[in-house]
Amino acid sequence: MNKTEQVRRSLKKRHRQERRFILLGKLAVLIALLFLAFLLADIFIKAWPAFKQTWIQLEISYDAEKLGVDAAADQKALKQGNYRGVLKKSLYAMFPDVTERRDKKALFKLLSSGAEYRLRDSLLAQPEMLGTRQQIWVLADDDIDSYIKSASLRDADQSDRRIKDNQVAWLDRLEEQGRLETKWNWSFLTSSDSREPELAGIAGALKGTFLTILVTLALSFPLGLAAAVYLEEFAPQNRWTDIIEINVNNLAAVPSIVFGLLGLAVFISFFGVPRSAPLVGGMVLTLMTLPTIIIASRAALKSVPPSIKDAALAMGASKVQAVFQHAVPLAMPGILTGTIIGMAQALGETAPLLMIGMVAFIVDIPQGITDSATVLPVQIYLWADSPERAFMAKTSAAIIVLLLFLITMNLLAVILRKKFERKW
Amino acid sequence: MTRAAVDASAASQTAEAVQEAEAVELVRPQETADTAGIHQEISGTVGTPFSDNAKMSTRHVDVFYGDKQAIFDVSLDIGEKEVIALIGPSGCGKSTYLRTLNRMNDTIPGCRVTGDFQLDDEDIYAKEMDPVLLRARVGMVFQKPNPFPKSIYDNVAYGPRLHGFASNRAELDEIVVSSLQRAGLFEEVKDRLNVPGTGLSGGQQQRLCIARTIAVSPEVILMDEPASALDPIATATIEELIDELRENYTIAIVTHSMQQAARVSQRTAYFHLGKLVEVGETNQIFTNPAHQLTENYITGRFG
Numbered sequence: 001m002n003k004t005e006q007v008r009r010s011l012k013k014r015h016r017q018e019r020r021f022i023l024l025g026k027l028a029v030l031i032a033l034l035f036l037a038f039l040l041a042d043i044f045i046k047a048w049p050a051f052k053q054t055w056i057q058l059e060i061s062y063d064a065e066k067l068g069v070d071a072a073a074d075q076k077a078l079k080q081g082n083y084r085g086v087l088k089k090s091l092y093a094m095f096p097d098v099t100e101r102r103d104k105k106a107l108f109k110l111l112s113s114g115a116e117y118r119l120r121d122s123l124l125a126q127p128e129m130l131g132t133r134q135q136i137w138v139l140a141d142d143d144i145d146s147y148i149k150s151a152s153l154r155d156a157d158q159s160d161r162r163i164k165d166n167q168v169a170w171l172d173r174l175e176e177q178g179r180l181e182t183k184w185n186w187s188f189l190t191s192s193d194s195r196e197p198e199l200a201g202i203a204g205a206l207k208g209t210f211l212t213i214l215v216t217l218a219l220s221f222p223l224g225l226a227a228a229v230y231l232e233e234f235a236p237q238n239r240w241t242d243i244i245e246i247n248v249n250n251l252a253a254v255p256s257i258v259f260g261l262l263g264l265a266v267f268i269s270f271f272g273v274p275r276s277a278p279l280v281g282g283m284v285l286t287l288m289t290l291p292t293i294i295i296a297s298r299a300a301l302k303s304v305p306p307s308i309k310d311a312a313l314a315m316g317a318s319k320v321q322a323v324f325q326h327a328v329p330l331a332m333p334g335i336l337t338g339t340i341i342g343m344a345q346a347l348g349e350t351a352p353l354l355m356i357g358m359v360a361f362i363v364d365i366p367q368g369i370t371d372s373a374t375v376l377p378v379q380i381y382l383w384a385d386s387p388e389r390a391f392m393a394k395t396s397a398a399i400i401v402l403l404l405f406l407i408t409m410n411l412l413a414v415i416l417r418k419k420f421e422r423k424w
Numbered sequence: 425m426t427r428a429a430v431d432a433s434a435a436s437q438t439a440e441a442v443q444e445a446e447a448v449e450l451v452r453p454q455e456t457a458d459t460a461g462i463h464q465e466i467s468g469t470v471g472t473p474f475s476d477n478a479k480m481s482t483r484h485v486d487v488f489y490g491d492k493q494a495i496f497d498v499s500l501d502i503g504e505k506e507v508i509a510l511i512g513p514s515g516c517g518k519s520t521y522l523r524t525l526n527r528m529n530d531t532i533p534g535c536r537v538t539g540d541f542q543l544d545d546e547d548i549y550a551k552e553m554d555p556v557l558l559r560a561r562v563g564m565v566f567q568k569p570n571p572f573p574k575s576i577y578d579n580v581a582y583g584p585r586l587h588g589f590a591s592n593r594a595e596l597d598e599i600v601v602s603s604l605q606r607a608g609l610f611e612e613v614k615d616r617l618n619v620p621g622t623g624l625s626g627g628q629q630q631r632l633c634i635a636r637t638i639a640v641s642p643e644v645i646l647m648d649e650p651a652s653a654l655d656p657i658a659t660a661t662i663e664e665l666i667d668e669l670r671e672n673y674t675i676a677i678v679t680h681s682m683q684q685a686a687r688v689s690q691r692t693a694y695f696h697l698g699k700l701v702e703v704g705e706t707n708q709i710f711t712n713p714a715h716q717l718t719e720n721y722i723t724g725r726f727g
Binding site: 313 | 526528531533556557559560563564566568570571572573582583586587633636637640
């Protein structure tokens with residue numbers, strides 16, 4: 001057997017290995033894509049109901065006497081009217097055959113507990129409606145909403161669902177009269193959290209996340225960059241810098257809840273930073289993201305060709321000038337990538353916020369970094385924990401909002417990176 | 425040791441070295457790299473390391489990287505407005521020596537330099553000497569063309585901006601244009617001063633780096649194998665340029681190409697294993713070297 005034949009035989013085996021590896025690689029990518037598609041499809045299907053809401057149209061008589069206000073009442077007086085009574089009377093007037101006290105109660109339960117505030121708000125917006133009869137759309141209760149949107153619940157037996165057969169009959173009558181509609185749910189994006197699923201929205205958590213990330217970015221980017229530049233370009237190579245480097249690397253692997261404990265002990269207990277606020281949340285997340293940013297920035301600085309810095313130094317640039325005019329701009333794409341990875345990590349974090357009181361039911365939309373706030377992942381966690389069926393859809397919808405937030409941030413990073421990227 | 429004493433002892437060392445070179449000639453049995461004297465002991469420098477009209481002078485230079493000594497007791501003058509070529513086999517310390525002249529070795533951790541360095545009778549390693557000022561006076565062109573990833577204009581304008589040489593845009597324009605002209609690059613790039621310098625060809629990039637260096641009007645230009653990454657045509661252009669620059673600048677050039685050294689330089693210094701073996705007029709070094717090692721190197725027995 002000659003050499004060529006020998007090579008040819010082994011070649012067959014080598015080519016087979018290569019083909020096998022490529023096949024495995026493709027398979028791995030395919031499986032990953034399938035999982036991603038499954039995950040996204042599952043989230044979107046589950047979230048869909050949260051973007052629609054059931055509304056019921058009622059004929060409301062804004063009777064001054066029934067509201068318990070003067071005919072010429074001002075805004076302040078109108079605010080204190082008995083809208084609940086008006087709502088009840090209007091509803092019962094539409095269903096005159098419902099007389100039993102228990103049935104009346106069940107009938108009233110068709111409506112969201114937020115319905116009376118809607119009556120109030122529409123009257124306050126147009127006070128001239130006082131004394132007239134108006135067709136007003138109000139929100140349905142979350143159980144009704146779930147029933148309307150779910151085909152399986154419609155077919156289910158009375159004992160398997162939360163609404164009774166007589167309520168179903170009333171709903172059918174409303175539907176016949178064209179007084180039942182599902183509309184696009186804008187309030188999910190504009191209102192904040194509530195105990196009532198049909199009233200709960202994401203705005204508070206979204207704003208809280210935005211503020212928290214802003215604080216994190218404002219603190220961790222300059223600190224991380226400065227630390228990385230100093231350690232990489234200026235620090236003397238000795239035992240101390242070695243120790244610092246080892247510690248920075250280890251900090252990147254510390255469980256995030258530990259940073260929460262540190263934040264509680266230092267920022268809240270010692271420095272008295274207000275708890276539950278984006279400020280302290282951002283500070284804690286800064287502790288968590290700093291190692292990521294420092295490590296990535298140092299790697300980026302290390303990969304800048306030394307010839308560029310040499311050129312600047314040989315021109316008579318000082319060290320600071322050589323570093324900040326040449327090394328840092330060239331490393332910027334890498335530094336930004338590290339920062340975005342750190343921010344994305346911070347964005348998805350719940351555990352450290354648990355310790356500093358950001359895992360809380362907060363109804364108000366935060367107006368600043370010292371207001372009580374919650375963040376998206378915490379909101380998802382809280383909703384996933386709620387027993388009401390309607391919160392399941394809200395949970396998925398909140399996940400979508402979180403993912404969109406993340407995608408927007410990454411997009412921004414890609415754009416910035418493209419802007420800073422230079423060839424040499 | 426005073427300067428005069430140094431000169432005297434160097435002269436006596438020279439005489440010894442000549443004798444030793446002759447001794448080596450006698451015992452050389454075969455022409456292999458090893459027996460051609462690569463590992464032989466070198467004591468002192470042959471020839472004329474000192475110049476009457478020295479721009480820079482160095483005495484007893486030792487350079488250490490950590491525990492390893494890279495340069496051993498090198499004493500050499502660089503004359504005003506002359507081109508001196510530093511030649512020698514790889515790892516002989518010629519680049520290291522060159523980098524001591526504008527203190528670029530300061531940036532290398534663990535590098536230690538001792539000896540006496542003068543630029544116009546100023547001690548360049550003195551505490552009062554700011555390396556930033558020194559490097560503005562002693563510029564450097566590197567082996568690999570390293571333009572900044574900026575426009576051609578910004579590359580040349582970098583130094584003048586850094587040191588505040590131009591008070592307005594017109595002055596800056598003038599410095600940029602005249603530097604590019606002196607580097608022989610202006611005609612090729614005058615229509616595209618705003619394109620990145622990194623988009624030029626290798627030879628053009630190196631001339632851009634030279635233009636960038638002369639834009640700060642240094643007194644001395646150090647060149648570390650400036651043409652080693654270039655093709656023969658680009659190399660020829662660079663060599664012509666060096667010849668023209670000699671009118672205004674003092675130039676020290678490290679090169680691996682002996683033809684290049686012969687073409688561009690007036691004096692040549694031959695380094696071997698961290699020691700300065702021989703210095704002389706370029707003509708004399710290439711036609712009639714005094715030291716056996718020099719002869720072996722220039723005739724291609726090793727290198």
